[in-house]
Amino acid sequence: MIRIFAVLYLVLVLLAPSLVWAQSQAIQRKAALVDQFLKDSDTSRRISAKGDPAALTLLEQAKQAREEARQAIAAGDEKKGIEWLDKALKLVATASRNSIDPASRVWLVRSRFEDLGVSVANFKDAYARHLKRLKPGEQGPLDLKEVETALKESAALGKEKKFVEANKILETAHDRVVTGLKTLLGSTALVYELKFDTPKDEYDYEVRRGESYEAMIRMMFNEAGTRQVDDKQIQPLMDKSLELNKLASQQAAAGQFKDAIKTQEDANKSLGQVLRFLGVQIPL
Amino acid sequence: MQTGSRIGVVTSIFIFLTVMALPTVSLNAEEKGTAGVNTFNRLMRPKSERNQPPAQDGIHDPACEGTNLLLPPKEAFKSMPELQSGNYVDWVQALNKKLIQPRYDRKNPNEEPVIFELDIVREVKGTMPDVVYPHDRHTQWLDCSNCHPDIFIPEKGKNVISMAQILMGQKCGVCHGKVAFPVSECRKCHSKKKDGKDSKPAAPAAAEAPKKGAK
Amino acid sequence: MIEKGVLIGLWQKRAWVVMMVALLATLEVVSPAMAEYGDVVINNQSDKAGMRPPVFPHWFHRIRFRCKVCHADLGFKFQAGGNQINMLKIIDGEFCGACHNGEIAWSVENCDVCHSGKPGTPTQVHGSTVQKLIGTTAPKPDQKP
Numbered sequence: 296m297i298r299i300f301a302v303l304y305l306v307l308v309l310l311a312p313s314l315v316w317a318q319s320q321a322i323q324r325k326a327a328l329v330d331q332f333l334k335d336s337d338t339s340r341r342i343s344a345k346g347d348p349a350a351l352t353l354l355e356q357a358k359q360a361r362e363e364a365r366q367a368i369a370a371g372d373e374k375k376g377i378e379w380l381d382k383a384l385k386l387v388a389t390a391s392r393n394s395i396d397p398a399s400r401v402w403l404v405r406s407r408f409e410d411l412g413v414s415v416a417n418f419k420d421a422y423a424r425h426l427k428r429l430k431p432g433e434q435g436p437l438d439l440k441e442v443e444t445a446l447k448e449s450a451a452l453g454k455e456k457k458f459v460e461a462n463k464i465l466e467t468a469h470d471r472v473v474t475g476l477k478t479l480l481g482s483t484a485l486v487y488e489l490k491f492d493t494p495k496d497e498y499d500y501e502v503r504r505g506e507s508y509e510a511m512i513r514m515m516f517n518e519a520g521t522r523q524v525d526d527k528q529i530q531p532l533m534d535k536s537l538e539l540n541k542l543a544s545q546q547a548a549a550g551q552f553k554d555a556i557k558t559q560e561d562a563n564k565s566l567g568q569v570l571r572f573l574g575v576q577i578p579l
Numbered sequence: 580m581q582t583g584s585r586i587g588v589v590t591s592i593f594i595f596l597t598v599m600a601l602p603t604v605s606l607n608a609e610e611k612g613t614a615g616v617n618t619f620n621r622l623m624r625p626k627s628e629r630n631q632p633p634a635q636d637g638i639h640d641p642a643c644e645g646t647n648l649l650l651p652p653k654e655a656f657k658s659m660p661e662l663q664s665g666n667y668v669d670w671v672q673a674l675n676k677k678l679i680q681p682r683y684d685r686k687n688p689n690e691e692p693v694i695f696e697l698d699i700v701r702e703v704k705g706t707m708p709d710v711v712y713p714h715d716r717h718t719q720w721l722d723c724s725n726c727h728p729d730i731f732i733p734e735k736g737k738n739v740i741s742m743a744q745i746l747m748g749q750k751c752g753v754c755h756g757k758v759a760f761p762v763s764e765c766r767k768c769h770s771k772k773k774d775g776k777d778s779k780p781a782a783p784a785a786a787e788a789p790k791k792g793a794k
Numbered sequence: 795m796i797e798k799g800v801l802i803g804l805w806q807k808r809a810w811v812v813m814m815v816a817l818l819a820t821l822e823v824v825s826p827a828m829a830e831y832g833d834v835v836i837n838n839q840s841d842k843a844g845m846r847p848p849v850f851p852h853w854f855h856r857i858r859f860r861c862k863v864c865h866a867d868l869g870f871k872f873q874a875g876g877n878q879i880n881m882l883k884i885i886d887g888e889f890c891g892a893c894h895n896g897e898i899a900w901s902v903e904n905c906d907v908c909h910s911g912k913p914g915t916p917t918q919v920h921g922s923t924v925q926k927l928i929g930t931t932a933p934k935p936d937q938k939p
Contacts, residue, residue: 296586297806324845325905328881336882384885384903385896391886392895399886403869410724410866417728424734473693473723482696484711487735489702504741511743514928570743575927577742578707578765585806630830638835638915640846645906652830652853666831666853681860685867685892692860722866748924753872756923758832758852 322373325380329361329387337399338391345394353390357383404458411465412453415446418472425479437475442468494552498543501559505540508566508577515573529569536565629667630656665760671716681720694718700771701740709771831921834874835911847911868892875917 333339333354342350364379419442426435445468452461491497512533539562546555567579632651633639639646652666659679660672673679684690699712717726727733730753738750745752745762755762762768832852840847855864864870868889871877877889884891885902893899900907918925 297589300589301808320844321905324843325903332882332885336885338882338886381903385901388885388891388895388902392897395887399888403888406869407866414724414727417733418723421733469723470693473695477695477697480697482698484698484700485735486700487702489704503739504743507741507743507747511747511927514747573927575746576763578705633830633910636830636833638833638849638912638920639910640912643846643906643910645904645908645910648907649851649910650854652851655854655857668853670856679857681856681858682863683860685859685863685898692862720861722862725861725865725872746923746927748922752923757919761923 319373322368322376322380325377325384326361326364326368329357329364329380329383332387332391333358333361338394338396341396342390342394347394350390350394353386353393357386357390360386401458404462408449408453408458408461408465411462411469412446412449415442415465415468415472418469418476419443419446422472422476422479425476428479435475436478437471442472494556495547498547498552498555498559501556501563502543505536505559505563505566508563508570511575512566512569512573528572532565532569532572536562536569539565662760664763670759671719674719692719695723702773703769706773707765708769709773710768711771712768833920835915835918835920836875836879837911837915837917838875839880840909840911841914845905846909846913847915847917848908849911850908874919 339354342354360379360383364376367375367379422437429435445464449461449464539558543555543558543562546558564579567577570577630652633646633649634641656668660669661667662669682688683692695714695718697714701710703709730750731738740750744750830851830853834850835847837847879889883889887895895901
C-alpha cells in the first residue's frame with residue numbers, strides 16, 4: 296500500500312504542475328519577435344528604404360536565418376530551430392544598432408534638454424540666494440550673466456528643435472553653476488531651522504502633517520483590503536482626531552494659535568497611534 | 580502504532596503535502612498588503628530568509644530555464660559590508676572601499692562622478708534628532724536632475740516632508756523604501772542630536788537666515 | 795528504524811525518507827519567500843502577450859553602473875511600469891537595449907533570463923515599503939507616467 300502511495304506521490308511532485316511553458320511556446324514567441332521585426336517594424340522598413348549596404352546585408356542574413364529556422368521547426372528539430380532564431384535575433388540587433396535613426400532618439404534628447412533647462416535655472420537662483428554669505432565687495436566664483444546668456448541661447452535653439460546643440464550649452468552651464476555652488480558653500484552644512492515666522496505658520500505645518508497621516512491611513516484601508524486589526528481600537532482614535540481637528544480649526548479662526556497648535560498636535564498624535572496599530576512605527 | 584492507523588497517518592500526510600506541492604500563481608500576502616504589523620519590522624526576518632536565490636524568491640518562476648541561469652544574490656554579496664535592511668548590503672561602504680566599481684558613464688569606465696559635499700540639516704519637532712541629508716553619498720550615484728527640482732526644490736522652506744509621505748513613497752521615499760535602504764532604521768537619517776533646547780541650531784555661523792514659512 | 799520496539803520494514807523506511815524529503819522540498823512553498831529587495835517586475839504587456847513578465851534586479855546592475863547612467867542618461871523614469879518599453883525599442887538600442895546588445899552585456903535572444911517572472915505577477919517594486927503597507931499599486935499601463 297505504502298509503496299503505491301510513495302510512487303504516486305513521487306510522480307505528482309516531479310510533474311510539478313503550475314503553468315508549464317512548453318519548449319514549443321518559447322520557440323513560437325521568439326519566431327514571432329523575429330517576424331515582427333522583419334515584417335512590421337519602422338527600423339527594418341528604414342533599413343530597406345535607405346539602402347545602407349552593411350545593414351541591408353545583415354537584414355538579408357537575418358531573413359535567411361529565419362527561413363532556416365522555419366525549416367528546422369517544420370522538420371521537428373526544435374534545437375536547431377532555436378539556434379537559427381537566436382542567430383537571426385543577433386543579426387537583427389546588430390543591423391539595427393548600426394543604423395540608428397537619430398530622429399527616434401529625439402524624446403530622450405528633448406527630455407534631457409527640458410531637465411537641464413529647469414535644473415540650471417533653479418541652481419542659478421539658489422546661487423543668487425546664497426550670494427549674501429559673501430563679504431561686501433567679494434566676488435563670487437560664478438558669472439551669473441554667462442549662465443543667463445547660456446539659458447537664453449539654449450532656449451532659442453530648443454525652439455528650433457536643435458536639442459543636441461542646446462544640450463551641449465546647457466551641460467557646460469550646469470557644470471559651471473554646480474562648481475560655483477560648491478565653491479560658494481564650501482563643505483558647510485545648511486541648517487533648515489524649524490523656526491516659524493508666525494504661530495499661524497506653525498499651525499499650518501501641523502495641519503499639513505495631520506493631512507499626510509490621514510492620507511496614509513486612507514490608502515492603507517482602501518487599497519490593502521481587510522486588515523488584521525480590530526476596528527474597535529482604531530475607530531475611537533479616528534473619532535478623537537476628527538473632534539480635535541475641528542476644535543483646532545475653531546481656535547485658529549479665533550486667533551488662539553498657541554492653543555490651536557497644541558490641539559492639532561494632539562489630533563496628530565491620535566492619528567499616529569492609528570498608524571502604529573496598522574504596523575507603521577511613527578514617532579509620536 | 581497499528582499498521583492500519585499508520586497507513587491512515589501516512590495517507591493524510593501525503594494528501595496534505597500533495598496539496599501544498601501544487602504551486603499556484605497566487606497573490607501572496609505582500610501583494611495584498613495584509614502582511615501585518617511585523618513585516619515592516621526588519622527584525623522579524625531571520626537571516627536564512629534574506630537574499631533568497633531567484634528560484635525561491637517568490638517572484639521568479641522556478642519552472643523557467645532563465646531563472647536557474649541567474650546569479651544568486653548571496654554569492655555577489657559575500658564580501659560586501661552588511662546592513663540591517665534592504666538588500667542587507669551597505670552599498671555606500673562597498674563603493675568607498677572599492678569592492679564594487681560601478682560606471683558613472685555607460686561606455687567609459689574611467690569617468691569620475693561630480694560629488695557635491697553639502698549637508699542639509701533639517702530640524703524636526705519633538706525629541707527626535709535632526710535629520711542630516713548628506714549630498715556627497717547621493718551624488719556618488721545620482722545626477723542632480725534625478726532629484727532637483729522634480730522631487731526636491733533646492734530652496735529652504737519649499738519642501739514639506741513628513742514620515743507618512745516618505746512611507747507612502749514620496750520625497751525621500753521615492754528611493755528609500757524601494758531600491759535604497761528602507762526607513763526602518765531611524766538613526767541613519769535622524770543622526771544629529773539636539774543640544775539641550777529644542778530647535779536650536781548647532782552651528783549658527785552656518786545656519787541660513789530664517790526664511791518665511793515652515794518646512 | 796525502531797519504533798516502540800517494533801522493527802519497521804524496508805518499504806516503510808523508504809516511505810519515511812520520501813516523505814521527509816518531500817516535506818523539506820515543499821517547505822519553500824508553505825513559508826512565504828522573500829524576493830531580492832529592489833527587484834522590479836514589469837507586467838504592462840507580458841500577460842497579454844503570453845510571456846512571463848520580466849524581472850529587473852537593481853542589485854545586479856548597481857554593482858556595475860551608478861544610478862545616473864540609467865536614470866539620467868538612458869531616460870528610465872523612477873516608476874515601475876512607467877516607461878514605455880517594448881521589444882522593438884530594445885532591439886533598436888533604447889532602454890535595456892542600450893547595453894543588452896551583445897557588446898556591453900548579453901543580447902536580446904536570451905528571452906528567459908529577463909522574462910523569468912511568475913506569470914500573473916503584477917507590476918511592482920518587490921519588497922518595497924509601500925507594497926508592504928498598502929499593497930501592489932502600479933500605474934495602469936496606458937496611464938501617463
